[in-house]
Amino acid sequence: MKINKIHKASCHCKAVIFELHLPNGLENPRRCDCSMCRMRGTIAASVSLENLKILQGEDKLTLYQFNTMTAKHYFCSICGIYTHHQRRSNPTQFGFNIACLEGVNPFELKDVPVMDGINHPADRKK
Numbered sequence: 007m008k009i010n011k012i013h014k015a016s017c018h019c020k021a022v023i024f025e026l027h028l029p030n031g032l033e034n035p036r037r038c039d040c041s042m043c044r045m046r047g048t049i050a051a052s053v054s055l056e057n058l059k060i061l062q063g064e065d066k067l068t069l070y071q072f073n074t075m076t077a078k079h080y081f082c083s084i085c086g087i088y089t090h091h092q093r094r095s096n097p098t099q100f101g102f103n104i105a106c107l108e109g110v111n112p113f114e115l116k117d118v119p120v121m122d123g124i125n126h127p128a129d130r131k132k
Contacts, residue, residue: 040123
């Protein structure tokens with residue numbers, strides 16, 4: 007699947023529009039089995055914080071945090087779609103909902119790995 011370096015994305019109602027800089031295309035798409043990801047069923051990928059820019063609707067985003075309150079999960083307050091989150095395991099990155107990308111059908115992705123979010127890397131003993 008070919009992805010442009012700069013890609014537009016939005017929630018379902020288009021109240022929130024954002025831009026992603028994907029210099030290497032879509033890298034490492036994944037699912038997670040933590041309680042939050044399991045319930046939302048999203049395939050996510052990551053970008054560094056500076057590579058996600060909200061173009062419209064920042065005031066429409068709702069923040070949700072739980073457990074350690076480290077990760078910041080963002081949803082459109084109008085349509086409820088999860089757009090992105092600041093990652094707990096790597097706070098220098100945003101995870102983003104691949105289904106929000108214009109022209110990308112997440113059902114076309116094959117063999118998407120499932121990450122062990124139940125046993126989160128930040129909770130594992132060193």
